[in-house]
Amino acid sequence: MAFWDFANPTRFMRLTDRVLPWLIGACAIAFAIGLYKSFFMAPEDYQQGDTVRIMFIHVPAAWLAMMCYSVMTLSSIGTLVWKHPLADVSAKSAAPLGAAFTFISLITGSLWGKPMWGTYWVWDARLTSVLVLFIMYLGLMALWRTMEDPIKAGKAAAVLTLVGALNLPIIKFSVDWWNTLHQPASVMRLDGPTIHPDMLIPLLVMALAFTLLFFTLHLMAMRNEILRRRVRSMRQKAAASARPAAATASTQAAE
Amino acid sequence: MDPFDLGPHAGFIVACYIITFSVVAAVIGWVLIDRAQLNAALKELEDQGITRASNKQNAS
Numbered sequence: 001m002a003f004w005d006f007a008n009p010t011r012f013m014r015l016t017d018r019v020l021p022w023l024i025g026a027c028a029i030a031f032a033i034g035l036y037k038s039f040f041m042a043p044e045d046y047q048q049g050d051t052v053r054i055m056f057i058h059v060p061a062a063w064l065a066m067m068c069y070s071v072m073t074l075s076s077i078g079t080l081v082w083k084h085p086l087a088d089v090s091a092k093s094a095a096p097l098g099a100a101f102t103f104i105s106l107i108t109g110s111l112w113g114k115p116m117w118g119t120y121w122v123w124d125a126r127l128t129s130v131l132v133l134f135i136m137y138l139g140l141m142a143l144w145r146t147m148e149d150p151i152k153a154g155k156a157a158a159v160l161t162l163v164g165a166l167n168l169p170i171i172k173f174s175v176d177w178w179n180t181l182h183q184p185a186s187v188m189r190l191d192g193p194t195i196h197p198d199m200l201i202p203l204l205v206m207a208l209a210f211t212l213l214f215f216t217l218h219l220m221a222m223r224n225e226i227l228r229r230r231v232r233s234m235r236q237k238a239a240a241s242a243r244p245a246a247a248t249a250s251t252q253a254a255e
Numbered sequence: 256m257d258p259f260d261l262g263p264h265a266g267f268i269v270a271c272y273i274i275t276f277s278v279v280a281a282v283i284g285w286v287l288i289d290r291a292q293l294n295a296a297l298k299e300l301e302d303q304g305i306t307r308a309s310n311k312q313n314a315s
Contacts, residue, residue: 050262054271061275100282108271115264213279220286227293230307234300241305 007085009226016219023216030209037202045199051115056202058108059187060210061101065133066168068098068214072140073165076158086222088154089229091161092144093221097214099137106130117181125174126182129167136164150229 038056045052072094078087109127110120121127140157147153175184186194193200261268 044262049264050260050268051264053261053268057271057275096285097282100278104275104278107274111267111271111274115267217282217286220290224286224289224293227290227297231293231296231300234297234305234307238300238303238305 009085009089012086013223013226016223020216020219023212023219027209027212027216030205030212034202034206034209037205042199042202048116051112052199054108054112055199056206058105058112059203060207061104061108062130063207064210064214065098065102065105065130066171067211068094068101069133069136069161069165069168071218072098072161073168076161079154079158080162086226088150088158089222089225090218091157092150092154093225094218095137095140095144097217097221099134099141101210101214102130102134102137106134113181122181124180124182125178126171126180129171129174132167133164133171136167140164150232 034056038053042053042056044050072091075087075091075094078084079091106127109130113122114120140160143157143160144150144153147156172185174180175182187200187203195203
């Protein structure tokens with residue numbers, strides 16, 4: 001089966017019917033293992049103490065905030081270049097999830113910052129660029145709601161999404177390009193992670209759990225969006241079939 | 256290692272996990288409620304005899 005075959009929404013719904021139970025199961029298992037390792041196996045940090053346990057949700061949420069926008073960027077290319085019928089469905093469904101993960105990342109980062117840095121917030125490059133990402137998600141969600149026609153809204157949102165994608169490398173490299181309070185990358189580095197495996201493994205398991213959660217919710221939200229478009233087209237059909245009948249009735253009344 | 260003794264900053268750690276859990280639960284709830292509402296709307300339309308074009312093609 002070619003990738004293009006999944007362009008058929010009915011086929012997509014059938015496929016996700018089969019995939020979703022497995023994804024939900026894998027996500028639950030990954031979270032159970034990840035949380036157990038985070039609280040019972042990972043040691044305290046020699047400087048931060050137990051506060052380091054915030055990392056096991058903050059870092060995966062921050063990764064997901066960026067990955068979700070990357071998915072939306074790829075989907076937007078699919079909308080503008082190939083006009084794939086599910087591309088704008090994917091982009092629209094991913095935006096609220098991205099906003100949620102970015103919100104978690106900002107709040108947990110702020111709560112981690114207070115005991116470690118002595119402040120909830122500083123306008124440094126990393127924090128500000130992630131806040132801009134959050135505002136981008138909200139803006140895209142608002143844009144989709146301003147247009148009645150989902151196809152037109154999808155194209156406008158795709159253009160805005162691609163413009164906003166410029167923020168992704170800024171977020172990633174902000175800690176290298178500018179002098180920030182936020183620490184530099186310690187996992188995704190060319191010379192390998194600088195975290196001890198006792199903390200790295202729980203972090204990676206939690207990252208896997210968050211990623212599975214994202215894909216589970218994304219598929220569920222995509223199914224909802226397909227259903228929403230079905231409802232919309234059926235209502236339009238009902239309105240169109242009611243219009244001639246109403247016109248006939250009003251003509252008869254006039255006579 | 257006592258997982259229930261989270262040190263002097265326990266409030267910050269617990270708050271992070273509660274907020275994360277609440278946001279994730281809200282998103283899951285939103286997806287499920289949206290699904291239920293859409294299914295109800297689809298059923299209502301089908302009960303009125305309105306079908307999709309692809310349903311007609313499949314039937315014929």
